[in-house]
Every structure is written in structure tokens, then in C-alpha cells.
Amino acid sequence: MRFVKMHGLGNDFVVVDGRKEQLPEDLSELSRRVCDRHFGVGADGLVFIMPSDKADVRMRIFNPDGSEAEMCGNAIRCVAKYLYEKNIIPKEKIEIETLAGVMVPEIIKKNGEITGVRVDMGEPVLEPRQIPMEDKGPGPVVGRILSVKGREFSITAVSMGNPHCVIFVPEVDKVPLKEWGPELETHPVFPRRTNVEFVEVLNRREVRMRVWERGAGETLACGTGACATVVASVLNDRTDREVTVHLQGGDLQIYWSPEDNRVYMTGPAVDVFEGRLLI
Numbered sequence: 001m002r003f004v005k006m007h008g009l010g011n012d013f014v015v016v017d018g019r020k021e022q023l024p025e026d027l028s029e030l031s032r033r034v035c036d037r038h039f040g041v042g043a044d045g046l047v048f049i050m051p052s053d054k055a056d057v058r059m060r061i062f063n064p065d066g067s068e069a070e071m072c073g074n075a076i077r078c079v080a081k082y083l084y085e086k087n088i089i090p091k092e093k094i095e096i097e098t099l100a101g102v103m104v105p106e107i108i109k110k111n112g113e114i115t116g117v118r119v120d121m122g123e124p125v126l127e128p129r130q131i132p133m134e135d136k137g138p139g140p141v142v143g144r145i146l147s148v149k150g151r152e153f154s155i156t157a158v159s160m161g162n163p164h165c166v167i168f169v170p171e172v173d174k175v176p177l178k179e180w181g182p183e184l185e186t187h188p189v190f191p192r193r194t195n196v197e198f199v200e201v202l203n204r205r206e207v208r209m210r211v212w213e214r215g216a217g218e219t220l221a222c223g224t225g226a227c228a229t230v231v232a233s234v235l236n237d238r239t240d241r242e243v244t245v246h247l248q249g250g251d252l253q254i255y256w257s258p259e260d261n262r263v264y265m266t267g268p269a270v271d272v273f274e275g276r277l278l279i
């Protein structure tokens, strides 16, 4: 099975064009094998490009633990770049069907070179039941107290098709991510678990964010998480709507448009190597 190894700000993926390869039945088990950083290729996710009857292609994304996610911001930039530069879909605006709906990445070029990808990530979802979250109250969960093993967190819950629990902290570098991350990821209030973002606000247009991803652990960047972070920052009146999110792996530009309520994410996508899977 041929693949391309790509990353978006160090959030790395094995990308397989499933329309040209013989795929096994159990893609979850394959993801656990391929994403293993010692016995496999090593990645934060296994991504398949599949046929679609409602968009140019369909993207499926599997976490290293084998769980399938609804959407992945860094991966969709990689898939868009792959499809464009291989002339598979010779359009600068590509429609990609995901479990979170049809997303529209746009290739950004300067002097004929691809410098990045801008993705219309759709509208954030704030209704607790649709996050999903077991939360009685109607309306957005903004600054609600969640008790986790005796510690209280003020959380803001946002879905970008996948669930995010955003927490503001004075200094992200001081967060014991490996301790707090899994406790929040698997909290029973999130029936499908959740991604967890810790955010340090620098000013009205810049934040620093570290992420503990559902099914993956700490990653260097999270595209959907950066979008959820800006939505939460605006809802908590910490930032304006156009924000640079500084992640361990680099920066994403996020804009939550007041006109159409959609979130736009702009960032890089890098091809690292091509290979053939033997495991």
C-alpha cells in the first residue's frame, strides 16, 4: 500500500489514496499499527482519500488509538495540497466530504508556489447535546466549572465537527498536560471523549495553545482545536475574531467571520516522504 507522509505544523499523518489501493476491512487496527512510532511508520493519524458522491473526494481520519474522528484541520490541508500538486483535482478550491460535513480548502499560492491552504471549517457548534456533552443547561457551555478528580476547571465546549474542551490558563508551559489531558479527554461528561486545549491569551489577536488530542495525546498542533480555541476566546471576550494561534509546531491564522458565522483556518502543509507499507 503506497502512502505519503505529510504534516501540518508537526501534526503528522500517513496519507493513503484509498481509491487506488486495496484496503483491509479493519482500518482502526491498521491505524494502530501504522501510527506506532516504533513498530510502524509513526504518525498522529492515518488518513484515507476515498470516493464521494457529494464532493470531489471524501476524507477519513483515524487516530493512533484506532478511533475515527469526524474531522481534522491539519490533515485536510495536507489532503488538499496532495490532490492539487499531484493534479488529481486540478482546482484551487477543493470540496472534501468528512463526517463533519463538506469542507472547502483553498490552495494559497505566491509566485506560482503553494505557500499554504485556507480552509472554510464551517460553523462552530455550541449546543451541548451536539458537542456532545452530558450537560443539562441549554445554550453554550462558556466558563462552566467541571470537577475532575478534585480539581476544578473553567471550561468552554465547542464542536468543529469533533469535540473540544477549551481551558484558559495563565501560562501554558506550566500545564501538566500528561496528567490533566487524559483526565479531561475521558471525563464522563463527554460521551464521545474530547480534545482538550489549554490557552494562554497574549493579547486580543494572539494566543498560545497546547493540545491533548482525543485518541492521540499531546500533538504539536491541532487545526480544529485552534478553531475551537478562537471561538472560545471570543465567547469569553478574551480576543477579537481574527487571531494568530501559536502552537508548539508553529502558527495558524484563524478568523471567525461575523458575516457567515464560519471559521476560516490558514496554515501550511508539508510533504515529507513517499513510501510503500509492508506491515
Ligand SMILES: N[C@H](CCC[C@H](N)C(=O)O)C(=O)O
Residues within 6 Å of the ligand: 011, 044, 045, 061, 063, 068, 069, 070, 071, 072, 073, 074, 075, 162, 163, 195, 213, 214, 215, 216, 219, 221, 222, 223, 224, 225
Ligand atoms: N484527534 C482528533 C482528530 C484530529 C484533529 C487534529 N489533528 C486537527 O488538526 O484538527 C479527534 O479525535 O477529534
